[in-house]
Amino acid sequence: MKNNKKVIAIVLVVLVVGGFLFKTFEPFFKKSKGAENNTTESGAILEPADFMTDSCYAFIQKQVSFGPRVPGNANHAACGNWLIEKFKSYNCTVKEQVGSMPNWEGGTTPVRNIIASVHSDATKRIVLAAHWDSRPYGDKDPDATKHKQPIDGANDGASGVGVLLELARISKDLPADIGIDFILFDSEDGGKPEWAPDGENDAFSWCLGSQLWAKQKPQRTMRYAVLLDMVGAEGARFNKEGYSMQSAGNAVNRIWGNAAKLGYGEYFQNEETAGIIDDHVFMIQANVPALDIVDMRPNYMGTNFEFGSSHHTHADNMSVISKPTLKAVGHTLAYTVWNLK
Ligand SMILES: [Zn+2]
Structure with missing residues (x-):
C-alpha cells in the first residue's frame, strides 16, 4: 500500500465522483457486560475459541518459506494452492476469482483472488480480507543494489x-448464525516503485486484486469488511485510518473499543490518520463499508503517521514478526466476529 499524498488526492476525486460517500447501517454498538459463555440467549456474549498465536505464527512462516510470492512466479502459485487447501481443511467453501489487470509498466499482471466462506447460508456476515502477494521490489531498502529484488x-x-x-482454523466454534467471507486479494x-517517475494514475497501479473484485460489483451481503495489512510487527500501532472512519466509523470504534476492553489498547490507539491507498479503498468504491487495520506509527516529530521502518x-x-502483536489483532478480531452485531 501507499501513503503518498498525491495519489491519495487522485483516488479521493475518483471516489467522490463515483458517489462513494455513504453511511454504514450498522446497529449502534451496545457495550456488553460479563460473559455467560457459550449461549445464544439475547444479551449474552459468546467467547471465541482461543486464538493460538503459535499457530498463526506458523502460518506466516509457511507462506514466507515459499519465497517471495510475486504474481506469476512459481512460489506464488504454490503458496496459493497451499492456502486453498488449508481453508478447505477448515471446512470453508473456497472460490477463486482469476483475471488480469493493467500494471504500471504498461503490461498486465495476473490476479488470483481467493475467497473462502464459513457458514455460506448465514445471513449475518462479515468480510475479513488481506493481501496474499508480496512486493516484487525492496524499493525502500537502504541498500540501493537490492531495490529490484523481491521481498519476503x-x-x-x-x-x-x-x-x-x-x-478459519477456530471457526468450527463460530455461532451458526454468523458467516465469514475471507478474501485473500x-x-x-x-504498485509503481519509488525509482519510477510519478504519473497521474499511479494510485491504480496498486490493489489490482481488489480492483478486479470491485469491478464485478459484489453483492452486498456483509455488514462490513475488515482489511488487515501489516498486522504482525513488534510494536505495531493501529490508529484510525481516515477512509475507514468515513466509511465504517461505527465498526472502527467498536473494534477499537473491544481491543481496549481485552487489554490491547497499547496497540489500538485513537489518533485519526490520513487516508491511505489500500484494498479497502476499492471495497468502499464497490459500496461495501470497509475499514483497514494497518500499522501506522507517528514519525519522530510525532506529527505524521508512517509505516514501520521495514x-x-x-x-x-x-524477524519482525511478534506473537504479542498477532495475539492483540487476532483475539480482538475473533471477539468482534463472534459477537457480530
Ligand atoms: Zn506493501
Missing part, C-alpha cells in the same frame, strides 16, 4: 493472511 513480505502480506487462517503490492525493504522478514 512477512509482515506486508503474510501476517494478515496468517491471522485469517488462524480465524492478490496483486496488491506491485516497509518495502528486505528487513520485512520473519
Whole structure:
C-alpha cells in the first residue's frame, strides 16, 4: 500500500465522483457486560475459541518459506494452492476469482483472488480480507543494489493472511448464525516503485486484486469488511485510518473499543490518520463499508503517521514478526466476529 499524498488526492476525486460517500447501517454498538459463555440467549456474549498465536505464527512462516510470492512466479502459485487447501481443511467453501489487470509498466499482471466462506447460508456476515502477494521490489531498502529484488513480505502480506487462517482454523466454534467471507486479494503490492517517475494514475497501479473484485460489483451481503495489512510487527500501532472512519466509523470504534476492553489498547490507539491507498479503498468504491487495520506509527516529530521502518525493504522478514502483536489483532478480531452485531 501507499501513503503518498498525491495519489491519495487522485483516488479521493475518483471516489467522490463515483458517489462513494455513504453511511454504514450498522446497529449502534451496545457495550456488553460479563460473559455467560457459550449461549445464544439475547444479551449474552459468546467467547471465541482461543486464538493460538503459535499457530498463526506458523502460518506466516509457511507462506514466507515459499519465497517471495510475486504474481506469476512459481512460489506464488504454490503458496496459493497451499492456502486453498488449508481453508478447505477448515471446512470453508473456497472460490477463486482469476483475471488480469493493467500494471504500471504498461503490461498486465495476473490476479488470483481467493475467497473462502464459513457458514455460506448465514445471513449475518462479515468480510475479513488481506493481501496474499508480496512486493516484487525492496524499493525502500537502504541498500540501493537490492531495490529490484523481491521481498519476503512477512509482515506486508503474510501476517494478515496468517491471522485469517488462524480465524478459519477456530471457526468450527463460530455461532451458526454468523458467516465469514475471507478474501485473500492478490496483486496488491506491485504498485509503481519509488525509482519510477510519478504519473497521474499511479494510485491504480496498486490493489489490482481488489480492483478486479470491485469491478464485478459484489453483492452486498456483509455488514462490513475488515482489511488487515501489516498486522504482525513488534510494536505495531493501529490508529484510525481516515477512509475507514468515513466509511465504517461505527465498526472502527467498536473494534477499537473491544481491543481496549481485552487489554490491547497499547496497540489500538485513537489518533485519526490520513487516508491511505489500500484494498479497502476499492471495497468502499464497490459500496461495501470497509475499514483497514494497518500499522501506522507517528514519525519522530510525532506529527505524521508512517509505516514501520521495514516497509518495502528486505528487513520485512520473519524477524519482525511478534506473537504479542498477532495475539492483540487476532483475539480482538475473533471477539468482534463472534459477537457480530
Ligand atoms: Zn506493501
